[in-house]
Amino acid sequence: MANVLLQDVRKVYDNGHVAVQGASFEIADGELMVLVGPSGCGKSTLLRMIAGLEHISAGTLCIGGRVVNDVAPKDRDIAMVFQSYALYPHMTVAENLAFGLKLRGHDKATVKARVAAAAQTLGLTSMLDKLPREMSGGQRQRVALGRALVREPAVFLLDEPLSNLDAKLRHSVRTEIAQLHRKLGTTMVYVTHDQVEAMTLGQRIVVLNEGVVQQIDTPMALYERPANLFVAGFLGSPAMNVLRGRLVEGEGGWWLEDGGLRTPLGPASMDRAWAGQTVAVGVRPEHLQPAAAGEVLGFEAVVEGVEPVGNEIFVNLTYGAQLLTMRVPPQDLPPVGARMRVAVQPSRLHLFDGSSGQRLQASA
Incomplete structure (x- = not known):
């Protein structure tokens, strides 16, 4: 050896x-x-x-x-x-x-x-x-x-x-x-x-x-x-969802602004030095879930496809021009073409620089 x-x-x-x-x-x-x-x-x-x-x-x-x-x-x-x-x-x-x-x-x-x-x-x-x-x-x-x-x-x-x-x-x-x-x-x-x-x-x-x-x-x-974004997207099946926009801090925590879309990220652990920067936010499919009743941080997406694979279901969504994939346990879901509210898990987000794609590291 x-x-x-x-x-x-x-x-x-x-x-x-x-x-x-x-x-x-x-x-x-x-x-x-x-x-x-x-x-x-x-x-x-x-x-x-x-x-x-x-x-x-x-x-x-x-x-x-x-x-x-x-x-x-x-x-x-x-x-x-x-x-x-x-x-x-x-x-x-x-x-x-x-x-x-x-x-x-x-x-x-x-x-x-x-x-x-x-x-x-x-x-x-x-x-x-x-x-x-x-x-x-x-x-x-x-x-x-x-x-x-x-x-x-x-x-x-x-x-x-x-x-x-x-x-x-x-x-x-x-x-x-x-x-x-x-x-x-x-x-x-x-x-x-x-x-x-x-x-x-x-x-x-x-x-x-x-x-x-x-x-x-x-x-x-x-x-x-x-x-970086390459590793994030290459490892994992389905691949990591990536949302892009400007990071802002506001009521209820952090938000991602991209044109007319304002996506709530919740009370995620962020470095305030990132505020105002253009970032890419990565969300694994299992960390994007149907919003609970009364969940104020949810956002609406359109169901494009539902793929049952036995012990789990892959739900394909469109959110603005963005394609998203959600991984959920078997359950009743809205039909294709319907709108549903979904939410990210704030503690499981991945932040990357919008230009270089490198992972953002919080300052000491």
């Missing part, structure tokens, strides 16, 4: 495109770190630089305390699982698992023992004689994981390994990966564009956008205190 340290790591392609802009962070020994962001944000490029499959344009990369910028992939003590299973179709599961070990010259006893151990860990013991075409997608992905596992590397790198699976299999294999990490305690770096995967798997998450690290923290810290 080993830690991974990146110091101002950059990737600039020959055409001038900057894929990664000065990434600096440490993945602790035994940690499962997730790199997440939209397509083209640089997360897979960053993973490939750790693997040695992409040249590092600038900065320093260390694995286990050793600078590996110019070390060949085979000498970095890493194992990588790709999006495609890339199994040899004419080989059995056992042969696929053993192939890399044989190439590295391990003796038959070592190969047999490691293959048996990996198969036991991943529930593949009864499938060792099967060919890949005789297996389900989830089973084939487990074989791909096993092929990395038998190497006993210091660091596992996983590049969107679940993206080819259907929703049910993704959940199942995701659970298996989490259990595997807990059992092995090996350093893992996992790349995904799926924020649900990131939130459920990562001990910490690196959020990237356009090659820039936006924020690094635990899943719930990112959810509850996003550093």
Whole structure:
């Protein structure tokens, strides 16, 4: 096992495109770190630089305390699982698992023992004689994981390994990966564009956008205190609602003024230095609720759609030109096209600078 340290790591392609802009962070020994962001944000490029499959344009990369910028992939003590299973179709599961070990010259006893151990860990013991075409997608992905596992590397790198699976299999294999990490305690770096995967798997998450690290923290810290509007909107499903306008203090607490709309925010904890500023106010769907009878701080919105999903209901609303989503428990709701009064939870608001999108920090 080993830690991974990146110091101002950059990737600039020959055409001038900057894929990664000065990434600096440490993945602790035994940690499962997730790199997440939209397509083209640089997360897979960053993973490939750790693997040695992409040249590092600038900065320093260390694995286990050793600078590996110019070390060949085979000498970095890493194992990588790709999006495609890339199994040899004419080989059995056992042969696929053993192939890399044989190439590295391990003796038959070592190969047999490691293959048996990996198969036991991943529930593949009864499938060792099967060919890949005789297996389900989830089973084939487990074989791909096993092929990395038998190497006993210091660091596992996983590049969107679940993206080819259907929703049910993704959940199942995701659970298996989490259990595997807990059992092995090996350093893992996992790349995904799926924020649900990131939130459920990562001990910490690196959020990237356009090659820039936006924020690094635990899943719930990112959810509850996003550093900027990008992180706020990317993590969470449905996405955070964002209202824009000028912040004013008045009767009943704080208000947000935007043209003809005057939205009550209630007695929220605000810094008076923000008064008069143009801000973006973030409200998670679960913190926007139907206004109670007689609630003076409610505001009227129009119901555009009602989506029951079992244990909760998503209500799509329009408020002026703004689209809002509310998450509520099952209950009777007004029909589509009707008006309803809704209210925000003042203690659960997120305030961002209207220009930069950065989270506003109260002065000491």
